[in-house]
Amino acid sequence: MAVFQVEADGDDGDEGTTGLVNVTDSTIQMFFANTHAGFHFTGVNIPSGATITSAKLTIWIHDTADDFLTGKNMVAENANNPDTWEAGLGGDITGRTDTDNPVSLGSGDVGSSGYYELPEMKTEIQQVVDDNSGTGDALNIIIHSTTTNDLEIESHVADTTNKSAYITITWTEGGGEPAPGKGLQVNVGDAWKQATMVQINIGDTWKTVTKMQINIGDSWKTVFDDT
Secondary structure (H helix, E strand, O other): OEEEEOOOHHHEEEEOOOOOEEOOOOEEEEOOOOEEEEEEEEOOOOEOOOEEEEEEEEEEEOOOOOEEOOOEEEEEEOOOOOOOOOOOOOOOOOOOOEOOOOEEOOOOEOOOOEEEEOOOOHHHHHHHHHHHOEOOOEEEEEEEEOOOOOEEEEOHHHHHHHOOOEEEEEEEOOOOOEEOOOOEEEEEOOEEEEEOOEEEEEOOEEEEEOEEEEEEOOEEEEEEEOO
16 A cells, blocks of 8 residues: 655645636635646556556545535546646646546535545546556546535645645556555665665664554554565
8 A cells, every 4th residue: 555645735726617727725625616626646656557456535624614525526637647737727637638437526515624535546546557557656636526516625735744635545566466565665766666674773773664654634554564
């Protein structure tokens, strides 16, 4: 399993009814039909031939007055290493190539603010991998609104990594080997390498780590598991 989070202010935003993209507000707003949200994730690098076993986007719902899922559908941009969003550019979210089978966010309201995990979208990520010989370094997720039901999401501008969206993806590579939950990846000379063992030094003694977790928005996510 790997967790990728929006890492920069310009990597999430919305496209309003005017068609212009906004990446500078603290919230991403879909209050009307024909409004759209975009989330850009980097460091993904799912290889060609991989099988996606799970992919779920988690967003931070701004408040209980603007938490409606009805009429909202999500897709991935069907591209290898897609660019992030360009502020002020007309149609830069809707102008991308969507995957074929939009996933409904659900119906009704969430009933609470805070992080909320959206439905499974592994089919969308699988199409990106299959059609483009892997994801490349980046992956874009897009939410389209077809109704006037209000949905407001915290952006990276609001509180950096404490409230920005993240996507959790699990996959197996071409030979059926699990990735990357069975090994941590480290960057060596601008190339990502799979670590087969992780050790930490405690009191001048090296200890082997069998499981590592990181905290994202008060939720612990496993990034390495060799148990």
